[in-house]
Amino acid sequence: MAAIRLYVQLVSASLRAQMQYKVDFLVSLFFDAILQSVDFALLAAIMLRFPEIAGWTIYEIGILYGMSWIAMSLYRTLAPELHDFEAYIIQGTFDSLLIRPWPTLMVLLSRNLELRKLGGALQGFVVFWISTNHLLAAGRIGWTDVLIMLGLAAIGTLIAFSISLATATFAFWIGRSDDLQTFTMFAPITASQYPLTVFPGWLKGLLSSILPVAFINFVPVQYLLGKGGSVWSLASSPIAACICLTVAYSFWRYGERHYHSTGS
Amino acid sequence: MQPTIETKNVTKRFRVAKARQGFWNTVRGLFSNEGRDIVAVDDISFTIEEGSFVGYLGPNGAGKSTTIKMMTGILHPTSGEIRVAGMSPQHNRKEVARRMGVVFGQRTQLWWDLPVRDSLELLAAMYRVSGPDLQRSMRTFDETLEIGPFLDVPVRKLSLGQRMRADLAAALLHRPSVVFLDEPTIGLDVVAKSGIRRFLREINRKEGVTILLTTHDMDDIEQLCSRVIVINHGRLVFDGDIDHLRTSLGAPTLLTVEYATAPASSPIGPWNVVEQAGAVVTVAFDRTACTAGEVIARLSQFGELRDVHMSEPNIETVIERMYTG
Numbered sequence: 407m408a409a410i411r412l413y414v415q416l417v418s419a420s421l422r423a424q425m426q427y428k429v430d431f432l433v434s435l436f437f438d439a440i441l442q443s444v445d446f447a448l449l450a451a452i453m454l455r456f457p458e459i460a461g462w463t464i465y466e467i468g469i470l471y472g473m474s475w476i477a478m479s480l481y482r483t484l485a486p487e488l489h490d491f492e493a494y495i496i497q498g499t500f501d502s503l504l505i506r507p508w509p510t511l512m513v514l515l516s517r518n519l520e521l522r523k524l525g526g527a528l529q530g531f532v533v534f535w536i537s538t539n540h541l542l543a544a545g546r547i548g549w550t551d552v553l554i555m556l557g558l559a560a561i562g563t564l565i566a567f568s569i570s571l572a573t574a575t576f577a578f579w580i581g582r583s584d585d586l587q588t589f590t591m592f593a594p595i596t597a598s599q600y601p602l603t604v605f606p607g608w609l610k611g612l613l614s615s616i617l618p619v620a621f622i623n624f625v626p627v628q629y630l631l632g633k634g635g636s637v638w639s640l641a642s643s644p645i646a647a648c649i650c651l652t653v654a655y656s657f658w659r660y661g662e663r664h665y666h667s668t669g670s
Numbered sequence: 671m672q673p674t675i676e677t678k679n680v681t682k683r684f685r686v687a688k689a690r691q692g693f694w695n696t697v698r699g700l701f702s703n704e705g706r707d708i709v710a711v712d713d714i715s716f717t718i719e720e721g722s723f724v725g726y727l728g729p730n731g732a733g734k735s736t737t738i739k740m741m742t743g744i745l746h747p748t749s750g751e752i753r754v755a756g757m758s759p760q761h762n763r764k765e766v767a768r769r770m771g772v773v774f775g776q777r778t779q780l781w782w783d784l785p786v787r788d789s790l791e792l793l794a795a796m797y798r799v800s801g802p803d804l805q806r807s808m809r810t811f812d813e814t815l816e817i818g819p820f821l822d823v824p825v826r827k828l829s830l831g832q833r834m835r836a837d838l839a840a841a842l843l844h845r846p847s848v849v850f851l852d853e854p855t856i857g858l859d860v861v862a863k864s865g866i867r868r869f870l871r872e873i874n875r876k877e878g879v880t881i882l883l884t885t886h887d888m889d890d891i892e893q894l895c896s897r898v899i900v901i902n903h904g905r906l907v908f909d910g911d912i913d914h915l916r917t918s919l920g921a922p923t924l925l926t927v928e929y930a931t932a933p934a935s936s937p938i939g940p941w942n943v944v945e946q947a948g949a950v951v952t953v954a955f956d957r958t959a960c961t962a963g964e965v966i967a968r969l970s971q972f973g974e975l976r977d978v979h980m981s982e983p984n985i986e987t988v989i990e991r992m993y994t995g
Contacts, residue, residue: 412795412796415792415795416792416796419784419788419792422783422784422788423781423782423784424783426824504742504744504767505744505767505772506767507764507767507796507797509764663746664746665744666745667739667744
């Protein structure tokens with residue numbers, strides 16, 4: 407509880423500091439919006455060309471897309487410092503987290519909040535909303551399903567966060583991690599915007615094990631849409647999130663001990 | 671007196687890996703063992719009692735910062751044991767962090783874009799300092815460090831001297847019993863330096879705060895430290911008080927004498943003639959080998975002495991000798 411209160415206090419200080427650079431904030435908000443539109447236009451173009459992918463209709467894929475975007479954007483909003491973690495290693499600023507009487511991860515996360523990334527969550531939600539409304543009207547899903555899906559997207563945030571945390575931890579040894587994030591975090595998240603069944607077997611295996619983005623949306627949604635799986639597919643998401651968080655955080659604690667710092 | 675800081679056979683070896691650019695090189699870096707080993711700190715042991723003011727010296731790259739980083743829980747020693755306030759900074763990092771204060775002169779611990787006051791308030795929350803205690807501390811720091819005038823100025827707009835004072839206040843806000851100061855006077859002017867020294871002396875004497883200080887400024891050492899620990903190439907080369915440091919090294923004491931008339935030849939004795947300009951002769955001698963009295967007596971055999979002036983070896987020369995020796 408005390409940790410949460412302190413986190414809130416530190417985060418609001420970080421936001422106050424950010425607001426010193428309002429123009430910077432607005433410009434990056436603008437560019438983020440453009441990037442997101444391009445991304446969405448790409449998906450729309452694919453979907454208009456092929457109304458169905460691997461037996462999934464445009465609205466069904468819209469759900470995957472929406473959940474994936476919500477999960478990733480919430481993670482990006484809450485943990486920008488993980489995404490850019492290697493700077494802490496290269497510049498040795500991780501020192502200043504270790505001298506505080508709190509868990510380093512908490513102090514790290516409290517240093518920044520990237521509110522402009524919420525735009526992505528909003529876009530994801532809009533696509534999700536349109537898609538679910540269509541399926542609701544068709545009687546394919548009920549309101550409970552919609553609420554469960556939103557809950558799953560929130561759980562997905564934890565999965566994305568865990569993958570990113572584990573990736574950032576590598577920086578303790580190799581001094582770099584930002585490039586790795588592209589490989590372990592962004593590529594899999596982008597893949598999760600499509601039904602897992604379109605990918606070759608090895609990639610399916612990878613995306614549902616070491617880089618378990620399939621649990622953010624595909625595995626439970628497949629069950630909710632009556633496309634296979636069992637109730638366990640639904641339960642697997644929170645279970646996967648718990649395992650991911652535990653493993654990633656233990657790995658982080660282990661990595662912390664191998665921090666090298668920099669000369670003076 | 672309780673030992674506040676204890677290091678026992680502490681060694682730190684680094685494996686220096688190559689940092690890489692680009693995606694594939696990063697991936698390759700994961701699997702490569704390329705790199706070299708360096709021993710930054712080599713089997714160092716010392717004990718520092720409560721209330722001491724210790725100078726920790728050594729040339730650049732000697733392992734000073736590495737030792738401080740191990741004592742503050744930032745780095746883990748490869749072997750050996752460290753205790754700060756009775757606990758291991760590695761295994762009880764958070765408990766030790768609560769009891770210590772740290773100032774890295776080269777890097778501020780304050781929130782760069784926020785006013786000093788905000789930083790102090792955030793740190794108070796972080797260290798569970800109560801509201802009234804915070805107010806009291808701020809008043810005290812205003813008297814001792816004169817931080818009042820810039821409490822509402824963002825840290826990035828402070829001068830270096832102001833920033834250092836604010837950093838000291840920030841490090842001491844939670845009343846730590848041990849304080850690590852890594853080059854706290856670096857880059858400051860004479861006035862700012864003496865202000866900071868006065869403050870450090872006061873918290874050490876009045877509040878019994880144990881202070882470990884690294885510096886390249888020999889005046890810091892001479893004016894503040896009752897004890898000096900010197901390391902070079904990662905090894906402990908000296909541990910004792912300043913006078914002892916001077917004498918143990920046999921660093922030369924300089925004696926300048928003025929004769930009534932210039933001596934006919936260069937005076938010969940247990941000394942080296944450093945300079946001879948007419949009637950004024952400067953000799954360097956080793957105080958562990960003979961006393962100043964003897965030297966004066968012997969010098970007076972070469973002519974009538976009009977004036978005598980003696981100067982102790984400057985710590986800087988002493989340390990220099992030690993580093994190069």
